[in-house]
Amino acid sequence: MGKTVYNMKTTEITIVLHEFQSIGELPENDQLLLTEARRITALAYAPYSGFHVGAAVLLDNGLIITGNNQENSAYPSGLCAERVALFYANANYPESGVKSIAVSAAKNGVLVNDSVKPCGACRQALAETEVRFETPIRIILDGQNSIMVLQGVESLLPLSFSKKAL
Ligand code: THU
Numbered sequence: 001m002g003k004t005v006y007n008m009k010t011t012e013i014t015i016v017l018h019e020f021q022s023i024g025e026l027p028e029n030d031q032l033l034l035t036e037a038r039r040i041t042a043l044a045y046a047p048y049s050g051f052h053v054g055a056a057v058l059l060d061n062g063l064i065i066t067g068n069n070q071e072n073s074a075y076p077s078g079l080c081a082e083r084v085a086l087f088y089a090n091a092n093y094p095e096s097g098v099k100s101i102a103v104s105a106a107k108n109g110v111l112v113n114d115s116v117k118p119c120g121a122c123r124q125a126l127a128e129t130e131v132r133f134e135t136p137i138r139i140i141l142d143g144q145n146s147i148m149v150l151q152g153v154e155s156l157l158p159l160s161f162s163k164k165a166l
Helices: 028-041 081-092 120-133
Strands: 017-020 051-059 064-068 098-107 138-141 147-150
Touching: 028 051, 028 064, 028 098, 028 138, 051 081, 064 081, 081 098, 081 120, 098 120
Parallel strands: 098 138
Antiparallel strands: 017 147, 051 064, 051 098, 138 147
């Protein structure tokens, strides 16, 4: 019995994430954006999950657009906070790139312990916006224990699908 030898190549992909212990440690622009995300979290419509999420998007024209999760009794008809904010921004300011997004989340009105992680569909939507405007999006993820900051969607969604493949 012969042994098959595969000519395999292994690549390690590194993601970079910065962690801060409190909002006060963040750079001033991030603090402002995260404060907006926290404010809009409280206004989420999440009667089914009780998980309230808020997102604030900073555009390259300086505007901040906010959104929160909008649930529905027909569950899949609802939408995450990130996409509510991002799609509103892209719909109303199609010429403006997105510089950064801050996301916060609360259960029973209390900020979640671990930093909130965007779902796969929101990561894909963020990837689209990054490719569309050719600008990396800074991502700020809120939590009691740590606030994570990523420099671009590549760190959230490596090996992503994009129009480059079409
Ligand atoms: N949700 C968001 O809005 N963003 C996330 O990053 C994670 C999940 C919403 C969807 C749903 O309304 C609720 O949180 C529970 O999954």
